[in-house]
Amino acid sequence: MYECYNRKLLRINLTDRTVREEPISEKMIQHWVGGMGFGVKLLTHEVPPTIDAFDPENKIFICIGPLTGTIAPLFAQTCIVTKSPLTTGIINTYAGGQIATAIKSTGYDVIVFEGKADQLIYVTLTPAGVKFVDCPELKGKPVREAEEYVKTTSGYDNMHTIGIGLAGENLIRYAAAISETRAFGRGGAGAVFGSKNLKVFGVVGLNDVKVANPKGFEEAIERTYTAFREDLSHPWSLLGGFGRIGTGSGVALINDKHVFATRYHKYTSFQHANEIDGEAFMRKYETRPIGCQSCLVHCGMVRKPLETKWGTIWTRGPEYETMYSIGSLCFNDNSDMLYYANDQAEKYGMDTLSLGVNVAFAMECVDRGILSKDALGEGYTLEFGNPDATVRLIDMIAAREGIGDLLAEGVKRASEKLNQGSQDFALQVKGMEFAAWMPERMRGVATTFATANRGACHKRAPIGMELMEFVPMDSTEGRAELVAQIQNVVNATFTLVSCRFAEFVLKPAQFVDLLNNASGMSFTAEQFELMGEAIWNMERMYNLAAGIDASQDSLPEICFKVPLDFPEGYKPLTHSDFNILIKDYYEYRGWDASGTPTPERLEKLGLKG
Amino acid sequence: MKLVVRFSGLLQSLSGKKEVELGLKEDCSLRDALIELKKNVQPEFVSQIIDPLLEENNTGPLRLLVKNHRHMHSVAEIDLPLKDGDVLSFLPPMEGG
Numbered sequence: 001m002y003e004c005y006n007r008k009l010l011r012i013n014l015t016d017r018t019v020r021e022e023p024i025s026e027k028m029i030q031h032w033v034g035g036m037g038f039g040v041k042l043l044t045h046e047v048p049p050t051i052d053a054f055d056p057e058n059k060i061f062i063c064i065g066p067l068t069g070t071i072a073p074l075f076a077q078t079c080i081v082t083k084s085p086l087t088t089g090i091i092n093t094y095a096g097g098q099i100a101t102a103i104k105s106t107g108y109d110v111i112v113f114e115g116k117a118d119q120l121i122y123v124t125l126t127p128a129g130v131k132f133v134d135c136p137e138l139k140g141k142p143v144r145e146a147e148e149y150v151k152t153t154s155g156y157d158n159m160h161t162i163g164i165g166l167a168g169e170n171l172i173r174y175a176a177a178i179s180e181t182r183a184f185g186r187g188g189a190g191a192v193f194g195s196k197n198l199k200v201f202g203v204v205g206l207n208d209v210k211v212a213n214p215k216g217f218e219e220a221i222e223r224t225y226t227a228f229r230e231d232l233s234h235p236w237s238l239l240g241g242f243g244r245i246g247t248g249s250g251v252a253l254i255n256d257k258h259v260f261a262t263r264y265h266k267y268t269s270f271q272h273a274n275e276i277d278g279e280a281f282m283r284k285y286e287t288r289p290i291g292c293q294s295c296l297v298h299c300g301m302v303r304k305p306l307e308t309k310w311g312t313i314w315t316r317g318p319e320y321e322t323m324y325s326i327g328s329l330c331f332n333d334n335s336d337m338l339y340y341a342n343d344q345a346e347k348y349g350m351d352t353l354s355l356g357v358n359v360a361f362a363m364e365c366v367d368r369g370i371l372s373k374d375a376l377g378e379g380y381t382l383e384f385g386n387p388d389a390t391v392r393l394i395d396m397i398a399a400r401e402g403i404g405d406l407l408a409e410g411v412k413r414a415s416e417k418l419n420q421g422s423q424d425f426a427l428q429v430k431g432m433e434f435a436a437w438m439p440e441r442m443r444g445v446a447t448t449f450a451t452a453n454r455g456a457c458h459k460r461a462p463i464g465m466e467l468m469e470f471v472p473m474d475s476t477e478g479r480a481e482l483v484a485q486i487q488n489v490v491n492a493t494f495t496l497v498s499c500r501f502a503e504f505v506l507k508p509a510q511f512v513d514l515l516n517n518a519s520g521m522s523f524t525a526e527q528f529e530l531m532g533e534a535i536w537n538m539e540r541m542y543n544l545a546a547g548i549d550a551s552q553d554s555l556p557e558i559c560f561k562v563p564l565d566f567p568e569g570y571k572p573l574t575h576s577d578f579n580i581l582i583k584d585y586y587e588y589r590g591w592d593a594s595g596t597p598t599p600e601r602l603e604k605l606g607l608k609g
Numbered sequence: 610m611k612l613v614v615r616f617s618g619l620l621q622s623l624s625g626k627k628e629v630e631l632g633l634k635e636d637c638s639l640r641d642a643l644i645e646l647k648k649n650v651q652p653e654f655v656s657q658i659i660d661p662l663l664e665e666n667n668t669g670p671l672r673l674l675v676k677n678h679r680h681m682h683s684v685a686e687i688d689l690p691l692k693d694g695d696v697l698s699f700l701p702p703m704e705g706g
């Protein structure tokens with residue numbers, strides 16, 4: 001039983017530079033499985049909800065899952081759970097690549113960073129043990145450079161790393177932690193690394209991964225591969241498109257369906273989308289797809305280094321979300337700039353979604369007379385569609401220079417400071433900036449953005465259902481239920497730390513098939529989904545205790561304005577519709593009118609007491 | 610009447626076309642248009658997309674077909690008449706996350 005687990009957790013205390021190993025109990029595994037489940041359970045019990053995210057009492061939980069390191073495809077992600085400096089609530093954030101497998105081979109399922117180092121350090125976990133190394137020479141260094149330095153200096157060429165750049169060190173509230181070009185993007189985990197003076201974490205392990213029922217697991221793998229192969233065999237396979245063009249393959253559809261937020265939600269479609277979409281990047285730049293460990297999709301697009309007027313670029317991506325945030329939202333049709341800005345975000349370690357929204361917010365503030373178009377200094381005009389201004393502003397944010405210092409705080413805090421009605425158009429929920437997609441158009445997206453524990457997040461929304469019109473995108477009927485079900489299922493899959501794309505093909509029973517054969521447990525699909533719901537509620541209770549109440553299950557007023565090119569035959573979002581969605585959502589979730597889970601529901605989910 | 614048909618992404622490579630303009634009889638259906646379209650695109654697009662679309666109860670490729678910015682989900686819609694100025698797009702699918 002539990003052969004696929006290491007059943008150990010490692011606490012690394014940065015204040016006194018000590019480590020402590022703890023067993024992971026059978027009860028913990030049976031209740032919370034791994035990944036996000038472990039992280040949420042641990043954080044909600046160990047980190048007081050009212051502390052500041054930059055307080056040394058905050059912790060970073062780096063979690064892998066029971067299928068990590070096995071040959072199960074699309075399970076190579078790592079989950080970081082921490083208290084978010086952006087939302088002040090709990091955050092779970094994910095990145096793929098190779099780091100998850102490396103952590104698994106160290107013999108731990110969870111690594112916890114506690115306390116705060118007295119100066120900038122890097123930490124390595126290798127067969128020789130844990131090493132704490134002061135690294136003042138890495139101050140301000142780009143992530144990639146810092147990661148390479150640690151690998152070289154440590155003498156392990158097979159080391160995998162998570163690091164931060166200038167943005168994390170400067171406590172930009174949406175700083176990302178980066179693992180070899182893959183970003184733990186949303187919610188500011190990189191800033192929490194920075195607050196602890198942790199520049200890089202490097203990992204090397206030697207352990208193999210075992211499973212409880214090798215023959216059964218092999219058969220489950222075959223069933224899983226068959227499901228993916230069947231999907232990939234169709235010309236209409238979503239994942240097939242991701243493998244050939246990247247996630248940007250969907251931009252043409254998003255744009256055609258008028259859900260591609262353009263020029264700060266003034267429009268729903270971008271006239272020049274075909275200059276910045278996935279096909280444009282394939283057409284313009286030499287590209288090679290790369291995949292995470294055991295993946296058969298290979299959605300990561302590495303481009304050949306390119307000289308631009310701003311500097312040389314070598315990067316992966318951009319993803320479709322960046323094509324929205326730094327592309328259409330900022331009215332930018334310059335793919336070289338988008339490519340370069342994506343590289344800036346990786347170099348500095350920033351979430352491209354929040355970053356793009358902050359840049360666009362500044363441009364909108366200029367349009368509305370709240371900020372000056374000269375705010376970037378001599379030679380730059382802060383305005384929509386200006387690539388030089390975008391590049392300049394990103395540099396200023398990372399360095400907290402001038403107006404960049406204000407925007408480094410995120411649009412919620414920036415709008416509170418600027419006032420003049422800017423809170424009405426600050427694209428955020430609970431402090432987190434909007435992901436792509438338009439609540440004005442899609443009721444499920446409106447419900448998800450408003451209710452997600454992470455803030456305006458797209459990870460658990462019925463986007464495909466609405467975009468492909470399997471359900472009418474402008475109807476409230478049954479929408480709250482659909483949203484809650486997806487939130488539950490995706491949370492459950494994140495205990496296995498699956499790639500989000502796995503759920504596009506696999507049903508809960510197929511996830512459980514893999515889990516049971518690898519672990520020896522006997523979950524049913526219903527129990528698996530119920531666990532996802534329990535985690536959702538655990539996060540909700542923590543956020544409520546952190547002061548994030550029902551008033552923050554809301555959308556900014558801009559979402560109730562009608563974009564200029566709103567397509568005929570669809571209804572724009574109204575306050576009345578939105579109130580129905582939230583009321584339905586609370587009812588379906590078994591929460592009271594103040595958005596608090598009822599004792600009965602908590603008891604049903606095993607969370608009472 | 611004239612019907613503009615657009616192709617994007619993988620479907621552009623599969624069809625060999627970015628855009629096709631079809632001259633059609635008044636009141637013709639989408640089915641008629643698809644049959645006409647066969648003459649204008651590569652054989653792979655015909656065998657993998659158009660022919661399955663014309664089969665009964667084959668909803669798979671329907672998710673690629675967007676008429677005037679709307680998806681269709683019923684094969685029956687293929688037999689409805691087109692209007693002058695309609696725009697047909699073959700677009701790759703998308704999900705969020």
